[in-house]
Amino acid sequence: MNSEPAFEVQNLSVRLGQQVILQDLQASFPAGQLCAILGANGTGKSTLLKSLLGWLKPAQGSIQLLGQPLQLYARRERAQTLAYLDQTQILPEDLSVQQLTSLGRPQVGKWLWGILPHPLDSTRPEDEEAVAWAMHRTDTFRFKDRLVGELSGGEKQRVLLARALAARPKVLLLDEPTNHMDIAYQADLIRLLKREVEKGLTVVLVVHDLNLAALADHITLMQGGKVIQQGTAAETLTTEMVQKTYGVRVEVLTHQGRQVVILRE
Numbered sequence: 001m002n003s004e005p006a007f008e009v010q011n012l013s014v015r016l017g018q019q020v021i022l023q024d025l026q027a028s029f030p031a032g033q034l035c036a037i038l039g040a041n042g043t044g045k046s047t048l049l050k051s052l053l054g055w056l057k058p059a060q061g062s063i064q065l066l067g068q069p070l071q072l073y074a075r076r077e078r079a080q081t082l083a084y085l086d087q088t089q090i091l092p093e094d095l096s097v098q099q100l101t102s103l104g105r106p107q108v109g110k111w112l113w114g115i116l117p118h119p120l121d122s123t124r125p126e127d128e129e130a131v132a133w134a135m136h137r138t139d140t141f142r143f144k145d146r147l148v149g150e151l152s153g154g155e156k157q158r159v160l161l162a163r164a165l166a167a168r169p170k171v172l173l174l175d176e177p178t179n180h181m182d183i184a185y186q187a188d189l190i191r192l193l194k195r196e197v198e199k200g201l202t203v204v205l206v207v208h209d210l211n212l213a214a215l216a217d218h219i220t221l222m223q224g225g226k227v228i229q230q231g232t233a234a235e236t237l238t239t240e241m242v243q244k245t246y247g248v249r250v251e252v253l254t255h256q257g258r259q260v261v262i263l264r265e
């Protein structure tokens with residue numbers, strides 16, 4: 001495992017319009033772990049993810065990605081290191097699963113921007129290999145010729161994950177990937193992510209379900225544009241900290257060594 005953290009964030013402040021969204025934020029995300037970010041609506045979780053991706057320019061502070069300042073990465077190198085998955089992506093429904101997955105390859109993805117002619121039927125061997133690998137890892141290979149428009153929500157989510165993995169990133173960031181997914185698909189996604197983490201991938205995901213977050217190796221609690229605590233589920237998902245983070249009354253129990261959060265009236 002890489003001993004360097006995936007991200008080291010120091011004194012980060014980010015402004016959107018006139019509003020200060022993140023203020024003097026300190027955080028560290030260990031490499032090779034499943035890291036969950038938790039916090040109430042509007043606390044700045046997505047803004048932090050976008051900052052880690054290098055999409056937002058900090059007003060102040062620094063972000064190190066695998067030991068190097070994020071702003072020193074060339075755009076291409078950054079795109080090869082980081083992949084991102086969110087819920088808002090509009091999918092081209094008339095592509096096959098294999099074609100959509102292949103859009104995760106930087107060379108192939110360029111046709112979208114008109115930089116290269118349409119290459120979906122003539123990818124390079126290394127692209128084909130990475131796409132097949134990503135489909136096998138996400139168990140989508142068996143329906144690789146189906147059209148994206150014919151898939152269920154959970155199947156689409158897996159194909160999106162395949163597309164993200166096809167780029168062979170070192171770090172994968174996900175914004176609320178389990179929204180609209182039933183409990184079986186949620187468990188499925190977490191299992192897939194954990195399997196990639198075991199192979200060395202770092203995953204940072206924003207998630208609302210506290211009991212799902214309890215499965216993560218590392219948890220970040222956010223409140224009012226700041227990180228208020230980081231650590232293992234046992235360290236962070238305490239009754240006191242969950243109440244502080246969300247401003248609601250809860251009781252945190254431990255069941256078979258895992259934190260279970262129960263809402264109280």
Ligand SMILES: Nc1ncnc2c1ncn2[C@@H]1O[C@H](COP(=O)(O)OP(=O)(O)OP(=O)(O)O)[C@@H](O)[C@H]1O
Pocket residue numbers: 016017019021039040041042043044045046047048
């Ligand atoms: N482009 C923008 N300009 C100004 N303010 C913005 C912009 N985007 C988001 N905000 C504000 O920034 C704050 C944090 O938003 P962000 O989406 O990062 O929160 P979040 O913790 O991810 O929320 P949620 O859980 O609801 O998705 C919110 O108050 C939001 O209204």
